[in-house]
Amino acid sequence: GESVGLHLPTLSVQEGDNSIINCAYSNSASDYFIWYKQESGKGPQFIIDIRSNMDKRQGQRVTVLLNKTVKHLSLQIAATQPGDSAVYFCAEQYGNNRLAFGKGNQVVVIP
């Protein structure tokens, strides 16, 4: 598969455990944030988003937490499954409707 995750921080998780992936963003004026999942050989896929007027948002098995004080974003995946193995990266929206993407974290699910 494509080595998108080469040299990325790697989180190894036992199947069934919860995963937490962290992201530090740079621009205090950013007002919208997105988490993407990228499986080997595929394009990034939207998972969940959150606006800056919220500090938590839940989806199906995923929760995003936003801490604007320290400019930190996290993605929690409940009951991690083998299909969750991928690179996860955050994106922040800043001026002129642009997105800035983080480098990503590789998640490896151990059966």
Next chain:
Amino acid sequence: DADVTQTPRNRITKTGKRIMLECSQTKGHDRMYWYRQDPGLGLQLIYYSFDVKDINKGEISDGYSVSRQAQAKFSLSLESAIPNQTALYFCATSDSSTGTETQYFGPGTRLLVL
């Protein structure tokens, strides 16, 4: 996402050749983007277009050009390919009417320049 398609999916070319990567979308989105991705790095924006008559340079536009032939089509050209343009290339779309910049990506084109 099947709504955003890219052709070709894989391409091998030689230094100095001109090549074109194509992107089509059926999402009805007005905004389209081209990114490159290198191993261990984040997505880097090459060019973006907010509508058919709008073309803007991104962070790394040197050596690339684009054409927005229609709302649904956005092509990327490498005028004279060089080896350090070997990368994964992604097209993305977004809908300005949502008020957010959620972008939806195509499956990517893997380019190798020899």
